[in-house]
Structures are given as C-alpha cells and as structure tokens.
Amino acid sequence: MTGPNASARRRGGGGFLRWVELAEADADLSGYPFTLPVVEGLRAAGRLELDPAVTFLVGDNGTGKSTLIEAVAVASGFNPEGGSANFRFSTRATESPLGGYLRLVRGVGKPRTGFFLRAESFYNVATEIDRLGVGNSYGGRSLHERSHGESFLDLATHRFGSRGLYLLDEPEAALSVHGCLAMLTRIRDLAETGSQFVVATHSPILLAVPHARILQIDVTGTISEVSYDEAQPVVLTRSFLADPQRYLHYLFGDDR
Ligand SMILES: Nc1ncnc2c1ncn2[C@@H]1O[C@H](COP(=O)(O)OP(=O)(O)OP(=O)(O)O)[C@@H](O)[C@H]1O
Ligand SMILES: [Mg+2]
Structure with missing residues (x-):
C-alpha cells in the first residue's frame, strides 16, 4: 500500500459517533429504503465502525451513500435537509425513514457544534441562514452572493470549527481542484483539533x-x-488519466 493512508492511523478527531447499526424493528420494512442492497449490507456487516476523525463513504451512483448519511444525520438530530442541528426548515420532506431505524453508538464526548451539508439542498440552507440573520458565522456575506464553490469554502472556513461533528454529502460537488485541496486541508486541520467527519x-x-x-x-x-x-474513485481516475485515449476508444468505438 503506497497511498496517503499507509502510515499507522493516528488517533484524533472527536469520536462522537463510534458506530452505526440497524435497530431491530417490528415495523414493516418493505420498500425503499429497506430494500436497498446497502441496508442489507449494513445488516450483514452488523455495524458500521466510524473513524474517530474522518470516515469516507464511496461507491458508484445509486449505491446508497446519501440515504445512509442522511439517516445518520437524522439519527444524530440534524434537519434532514441540512444545516446546523437547530435548523428546522423544510421545503420538501423527501427523507427516507431509515434514520428512525438506526442505532448510533456515541462516544463519551459531545460535539461542541456540527453541520450536515448536502450539496443538493445547500441553496435552501443559504436561504435559512439569511432568514435567521446568522450570516456572520458564515463569513459575513450572504451565501447567495457567493459562487457555489465559494459558499462551500466559506462554510468550511468560517462556520466549521474544532470539536464539531460534520456530515458531508459530496462537499466536492461545487469545488474546483484547488477548492478540493482547500477542503482537504480544512478537513485535516479540523480533524486534528477534535472534529469528526463522515463524508x-x-x-x-x-x-x-x-x-x-x-x-x-x-x-x-x-x-x-x-x-x-x-x-474506486482513485483506481478509476488514475486509470483514466494514465490513458484517456484508451477510454475514449472503448466508449466511442471506432467511429470517432
Ligand atoms: N425517495 C426515494 N424513493 C425510492 N428510491 C429512492 C429514493 N431516493 C433514492 N432512491 C434510490 O435509492 C438508491 C440510493 O440512492 P442514494 O441517493 O442514496 O445513492 P448515492 O449512493 O448517494 O448516489 P450518488 O452517488 O448518485 O449520489 C438509488 O437507486 C435511488 O434511485
Ligand atoms: Mg448521493
């Protein structure tokens, strides 16, 4: 193994959530989300052990990452549409009931702060921040007056802090490569000052x-x-960048 995770894992982070498991339930668990393979995968695994500092969920489109992270957010007390734990706005109730069937096993410490970022509904979160008049915690300018990527970086730079619990669904969605490097640095810095991330x-x-x-x-x-x-994102991106023509040839056939 030669990647950045090769060295021994350093303890750090907040360890607020230790693991997630499915609670035994008598209820009717047919239909979405209970029929998703990942829910069966969670049942088979018994528990999802979370790193005290940073845990990433990866997998192809539709494998259930958002369903899972939203359920962890709801079980942790966040608004399903995202935001701080005290945000209670709702524009459209689309959350799955999975959060009600998850058992979160918590560590001894409590987070000082936290945020649930879902890229797809961040516009509504920005509206709620304006409505509450709490923009100073987010860099002092309305996030509606910032670019999509700038608003994500404002959030991570100004609103996120030490000893927080951060659940992020595709924080890279708005970010350039430079923006991703800035977000990576911020996650690393916050993890080292007692925060926990599930991303x-x-x-x-x-x-x-x-x-x-x-x-x-x-x-x-x-x-x-x-x-x-x-x-998978590393393997496939590396393979593509090593020889884009090979992929284009395969994807387009010979009629380019
Ligand atoms: N409200 C819903 N009702 C029925 N099926 C749903 C609902 N929401 C999501 N799904 C399905 O559940 C599956 C998992 O969706 P989810 O959004 O969790 O995937 P994901 O891993 O986050 O994908 P992506 O990488 O594209 O964001 C998908 O097949 C999706 O079509
Ligand atoms: Mg998703």
Missing part, C-alpha cells in the same frame, strides 16, 4: 485526507474498508 464523496482528492477510514459500498451492498489505493 460521502466521489473525489479522489478529498479521499487523500491522511489516516481516514474509507468504506466502499459495492453494487451488491457489501460494505468494505479499503485503502486509498484500492478506493
């Missing part, structure tokens, strides 16, 4: 946060811990 991502850059635990969900729902070098 769903497709970004091979973010995955390079040192000592992070990477949990990979495959199409059958199986959840495995993998090294940086084994993580």
Whole structure:
C-alpha cells in the first residue's frame, strides 16, 4: 500500500459517533429504503465502525451513500435537509425513514457544534441562514452572493470549527481542484483539533485526507474498508488519466 493512508492511523478527531447499526424493528420494512442492497449490507456487516476523525463513504451512483448519511444525520438530530442541528426548515420532506431505524453508538464526548451539508439542498440552507440573520458565522456575506464553490469554502472556513461533528454529502460537488485541496486541508486541520467527519464523496482528492477510514459500498451492498489505493474513485481516475485515449476508444468505438 503506497497511498496517503499507509502510515499507522493516528488517533484524533472527536469520536462522537463510534458506530452505526440497524435497530431491530417490528415495523414493516418493505420498500425503499429497506430494500436497498446497502441496508442489507449494513445488516450483514452488523455495524458500521466510524473513524474517530474522518470516515469516507464511496461507491458508484445509486449505491446508497446519501440515504445512509442522511439517516445518520437524522439519527444524530440534524434537519434532514441540512444545516446546523437547530435548523428546522423544510421545503420538501423527501427523507427516507431509515434514520428512525438506526442505532448510533456515541462516544463519551459531545460535539461542541456540527453541520450536515448536502450539496443538493445547500441553496435552501443559504436561504435559512439569511432568514435567521446568522450570516456572520458564515463569513459575513450572504451565501447567495457567493459562487457555489465559494459558499462551500466559506462554510468550511468560517462556520466549521474544532470539536464539531460534520456530515458531508459530496462537499466536492461545487469545488474546483484547488477548492478540493482547500477542503482537504480544512478537513485535516479540523480533524486534528477534535472534529469528526463522515463524508460521502466521489473525489479522489478529498479521499487523500491522511489516516481516514474509507468504506466502499459495492453494487451488491457489501460494505468494505479499503485503502486509498484500492478506493474506486482513485483506481478509476488514475486509470483514466494514465490513458484517456484508451477510454475514449472503448466508449466511442471506432467511429470517432
Ligand atoms: N425517495 C426515494 N424513493 C425510492 N428510491 C429512492 C429514493 N431516493 C433514492 N432512491 C434510490 O435509492 C438508491 C440510493 O440512492 P442514494 O441517493 O442514496 O445513492 P448515492 O449512493 O448517494 O448516489 P450518488 O452517488 O448518485 O449520489 C438509488 O437507486 C435511488 O434511485
Ligand atoms: Mg448521493
């Protein structure tokens, strides 16, 4: 193993959430989300052990990362549409009921602060921040007056702090490569000052946060811990960049 996770994992972070497991329930668990392979994968795994500092969830589109991270957020007391723990706005109730069936096993410490970032509904979070008049905690300017990527970086720079619990769903969605490097640095710095992150991502850059635990969900729902070098976004991006023409030839056939 030669990637950034190669050295012994350093203890750090907040360790606020130790693991996640499915609670035994008598309720009818048919239909979405209970039929998703990842829910069966979670049941088969028994528990999802979270790193005290940084855990990444990776897997192809539709493998259930957002469903899982939203359920962890709801079970942790966050608004399903995102934001701080005290945000209670709702524009459209689309959350799955999985959060009600998760058992979170917590560590001894309590987070001082926290945030649930979902890229897809961040616009509504920015509106709520303006409505509450709490923009000073986010860099002092309305996030609606910042670019998509700038608003994510404002959030991480000004609102995130030490000893926080941060659940992030694709924080790279708005970010350039430079932006991803800035986010990586911020996650590393906050982890070293007692914060805990659980991050769903497709970004091979973010995955390079040192000592992070990477949990990979495959199409059958199986959840495995993998090294940086084994993580699918890293493997596929490396392979593509090593020879883009080979991929284009395969994708387009001979009629280019
Ligand atoms: N409200 C819903 N009702 C039924 N199925 C849903 C619902 N929301 C999501 N799904 C399905 O659940 C599966 C997992 O979706 P999810 O959004 O968790 O995937 P993901 O791993 O986050 O994917 P991506 O990488 O594209 O963000 C998908 O097949 C999706 O179509
Ligand atoms: Mg998703």
